[in-house]
Amino acid sequence: MLRRSKQREAILDFLRKTSSHPTAYHIYEAVRKEIPNISLGTVYRNLRLLRDEAEILELDLAGSLSRFDGDTRSHYHFRCEQCGRVFDVNEPVDLERNERVAKKTGFRVSHHILEFRGLCRDCQTSMA
């Protein structure tokens, strides 16, 4: 049912060739050099398709909208992919990791964000 289209192929090609983690708009601009009248809507549609087919990765898949927390201490989170709820996770925060990555990359690392994804208890039972 998934047909080939030069638009989708151009998008996938570009993503496979670059390591720049582009936004949808970046991709649109790049692919437009090859297919000048491609539309941004098509880019979005195909990105979604490719992501669903696991051909590409969407970073920060996040519910996209921001969430806020009254607890400012550094801690990790779990996000249920079914219901979207966010829970705190009591894993120790590994600060050495920042050091290690800083040393390896030359970047200055101020902190890191760790989020677990999956199904919360409620959603596991309601799917059973």
Place this chain on the structure above:
Amino acid sequence: MLRRSKQREAILDFLRKTSSHPTAYHIYEAVRKEIPNISLGTVYRNLRLLRDEAEILELDLAGSLSRFDGDTRSHYHFRCEQCGRVFDVNEPVDLERNERVAKKTGFRVSHHILEFRGLCRDCQTSMA
């Protein structure tokens, strides 16, 4: 210069009392029970203020817009908070961690997302 206002206090109160990691709109709905004519714009303004004062945490602060990656193998990222660029990080992916959290929480953990934040090399030098 930061004055008190019942709107801001109601927002902070609510965030301190809940552990539900609400969205801006959730907060708006909750606070509206107390201050019926508060506006969504005010909620956003105060969330930003409180975040800047480090009174609350904004999760997934993310560049908000999605980024895509042609490499679907599990790997970690570094995001520069100055220029917004995203880089791959060659840290080993710790799969046992998913196990550990699953056991502890009862959630089904399919994967985790780890993102380092800070300044890339270019931005460090250009700020010096």
Place this chain on the structure above:
DNA sequence: TTAGGTGCAAAACCTTTGCCATCCC
């Protein structure tokens, strides 16, 4: 032939902003 894909434009969503009235200090 025909389900899937495209372009275009409008809509939907979330967030920010301008303006003016109001409130604290």
Place this chain on the structure above:
DNA sequence: GGGATGGCAAAGGTTTTGCACCTAA
């Protein structure tokens, strides 16, 4: 008084969608 705030509504930026027209299988 005067700067900080708030309410309202309009604007901004990103993503999705409806629709009529194509196109690959």
